[in-house]
Amino acid sequence: xSPSRGPERASRPALARRPRPPERYADARPGEIIAxxxxxxxxxxxxxxxTLFVLVWLAWRGSRDLGYAWxxxxxxxxxxxxxxxxxxxxxxxxxxxVTLGVSLRAMVLALLLGLATAAARLAGTPxxxxxxRAHIEIIRGTPLLVQLYLFYFILAPLVGLGRFWTGTLAxxxxxxxxxxxxxxxxxxxxxxxxxxxxxxxxLGERTIWRRVILPQTVLPMLPPLAGILVSxxxxxxxxxxxxxxDLTNQGRNIISDTFMSFEIWFTxxxxxxxxxxxxxxxxxxxxxxxxxxxx
Amino acid sequence: xxxRGGESxxxxxxxxxxxxxxxxxxxxxxxxxxxxxxxxxGERVVVCGPSGSGKSTLIRCVNRLEAHDEGRILxxxxxxxxxxxxxxxxxxxxxxxxxxxxxFPHLSVLENCILAPMRVRGMARAEAEELxxxxxxxxxxxxxxxxxxxxxxxxxxxxxxxxxALCMRPRIMLFDEPTSALDPEMIKEVLDVIGELxxxxxxxxxxxxxxxxxxxxxxxxxxxDAGEIVEAGPPERLFRAPEAPRLRDFLAQILRx
Numbered sequence: 336x337s338p339s340r341g342p343e344r345a346s347r348p349a350l351a352r353r354p355r356p357p358e359r360y361a362d363a364r365p366g367e368i369i370a371x372x373x374x375x376x377x378x379x380x381x382x383x384x385x386t387l388f389v390l391v392w393l394a395w396r397g398s399r400d401l402g403y404a405w406x407x408x409x410x411x412x413x414x415x416x417x418x419x420x421x422x423x424x425x426x427x428x429x430x431x432x433v434t435l436g437v438s439l440r441a442m443v444l445a446l447l448l449g450l451a452t453a454a455a456r457l458a459g460t461p462x463x464x465x466x467x468r469a470h471i472e473i474i475r476g477t478p479l480l481v482q483l484y485l486f487y488f489i490l491a492p493l494v495g496l497g498r499f500w501t502g503t504l505a506x507x508x509x510x511x512x513x514x515x516x517x518x519x520x521x522x523x524x525x526x527x528x529x530x531x532x533x534x535x536x537x538l539g540e541r542t543i544w545r546r547v548i549l550p551q552t553v554l555p556m557l558p559p560l561a562g563i564l565v566s567x568x569x570x571x572x573x574x575x576x577x578x579x580x581d582l583t584n585q586g587r588n589i590i591s592d593t594f595m596s597f598e599i600w601f602t603x604x605x606x607x608x609x610x611x612x613x614x615x616x617x618x619x620x621x622x623x624x625x626x627x628x629x630x
Numbered sequence: 631x632x633x634r635g636g637e638s639x640x641x642x643x644x645x646x647x648x649x650x651x652x653x654x655x656x657x658x659x660x661x662x663x664x665x666x667x668x669x670x671x672g673e674r675v676v677v678c679g680p681s682g683s684g685k686s687t688l689i690r691c692v693n694r695l696e697a698h699d700e701g702r703i704l705x706x707x708x709x710x711x712x713x714x715x716x717x718x719x720x721x722x723x724x725x726x727x728x729x730x731x732x733x734f735p736h737l738s739v740l741e742n743c744i745l746a747p748m749r750v751r752g753m754a755r756a757e758a759e760e761l762x763x764x765x766x767x768x769x770x771x772x773x774x775x776x777x778x779x780x781x782x783x784x785x786x787x788x789x790x791x792x793x794x795a796l797c798m799r800p801r802i803m804l805f806d807e808p809t810s811a812l813d814p815e816m817i818k819e820v821l822d823v824i825g826e827l828x829x830x831x832x833x834x835x836x837x838x839x840x841x842x843x844x845x846x847x848x849x850x851x852x853x854x855d856a857g858e859i860v861e862a863g864p865p866e867r868l869f870r871a872p873e874a875p876r877l878r879d880f881l882a883q884i885l886r887x
Contacts, residue, residue: 531695532732532791536746536798537721546745550736 430585449514502574641707725795785816
């Protein structure tokens with residue numbers, strides 16, 4: 336009846352009557368339908384192969400022109416080394432473990448903080464909503480590097496926080512605002528009619544959140560959240576500037592000793608890729624399982 | 631007992647729904663202007679009128695999906711106001727069916743139906759499922775119980791929505807344009823179900839544009855325009871001898887085809 340609700344109401348019947356996509360695409364997201372057309376897939380593969388070829392060729396030519404002496408045989412030593420009778424982790428594995436430690440802790444913190452921020456933006460008092468909004472804008476609008484320095488030089492000495500936790504915290508706070516926006520978007524994308532139907536049935540607010548609203552946000556939330564967590568792993572490289580000995584920092588140290596820039600940076604990149612790919616695969620698996628549960 | 635609206639237990643002898651000079655604004659737009667209307671227990675009222683006339687707002691104020699700004703609304707003697715206890719007591723007794731069905735898309739048909747009986751009435755799952763199956767049988771879709779809503783046609787979804795509301799065993803049912811989002815060939819199956827429900831003596835308030843249905847089903851027809859009740863009475867008389875010019879215009883528009 337209200338002018339503001341008018342257009343929305345009018346569009347509902349049209350939505351309900353929208354023709355279904357063809358059977359074989361019934362469960363697909365829009366992107367998957369595009370990717371499923373053979374022409375687009377071929378074009379994508381071709382573009383990817385061409386880019387890869389150009390990159391490899393550039394690296395090869397660059398190293399030749401520099402007269403670069405490849406020493407790949409020395410790289411395994413930086414990953415695992417033989418000490419006495421047994422094997423010991425090399426600096427790259429040590430760095431990898433630190434990166435994993437920072438990233439996993441920061442992920443948990445970022446998701447919790449993100450949920451709290453999203454809740455404050457959606458359901459809090461006007462004051463809380465304003466605070467959450469300002470928090471999001473400030474964190475999103477300033478560089479992570481600057482935030483890390485602020486944490487390291489100002490906050491850390493005040494509360495006696497070590498470098499490892501300073502880096503973890505800065506990373507968590509930075510990624511949490513993006514997570515908060517994703518969660519808020521997913522919650523708000525649940526149709527208002529869902530709230531109305533649940534309320535009209537007499538369900539309490541808690542039950543409505545737990546049984547009706549949140550379950551509907553899981554699927555739309557998963558892909559963008561996975562993207563944020565992947566970013567978090569990559570952004571964790573920044574803790575090397577406050578001398579946390581993560582993967583990136585270890586790589587730089589090895590290079591200053593051995594001058595194997597190409598080999599070590601390629602190896603470091605491959606190790607990051609391993610982590611991010613494992614994460615995306617994991618989330619894809621979860622998404623598929625949730626989808627199957629629904630079908 | 632003391633003070634107005636203090637009561638939060640339903641009184642079956644009171645009017646099922648009583649509007650007393652109810653007004654409601656959306657910003658500067660008056661959606662309801664001093665509407666008064668009493669619906670007797672067991673009465674079937676059809677509300678019609680042009681779009682934007684306040685019909686939906688009127689019934690959405692009954693279970694507090696919208697908050698009215700002035701006047702009083704009493705449901706079985708319980709005042710509709712900000713008190714969450716009273717609002718909950720009212721929502722337990724008042725079922726609602728929406729234009730856009732609003733089934734919970736992540737829950738099966740059966741789970742849609744048992745959620746409220748279990749969570750609000752504290753029913754055991756087995757009992758709730760038995761109840762749900764009996765109502766799904768009544769709306770003639772027991773075989774779809776395990777499916778998700780999106781696998782059903784619009785007409786089937788709306789019948790599930792009716793069954794879901796009935797599972798709370800409400801004494802009053804509100805229908806907000808229940809057939810307006812349906813393809814023409816599905817309207818009849820939904821109207822038939824609502825018609826059968828009307829024969830059980832349940833109190834019903836239905837906003838609809840289905841004039842034939844209104845004529846057959848309603849004890850009383852209420853015509854609204856611009857937030858006011860312009861004319862009310864037995865449907866036969868309103869169709870045969872409308873008094874208000876606005877109602878005459880409306881009927882001329884609607885019955886032209």
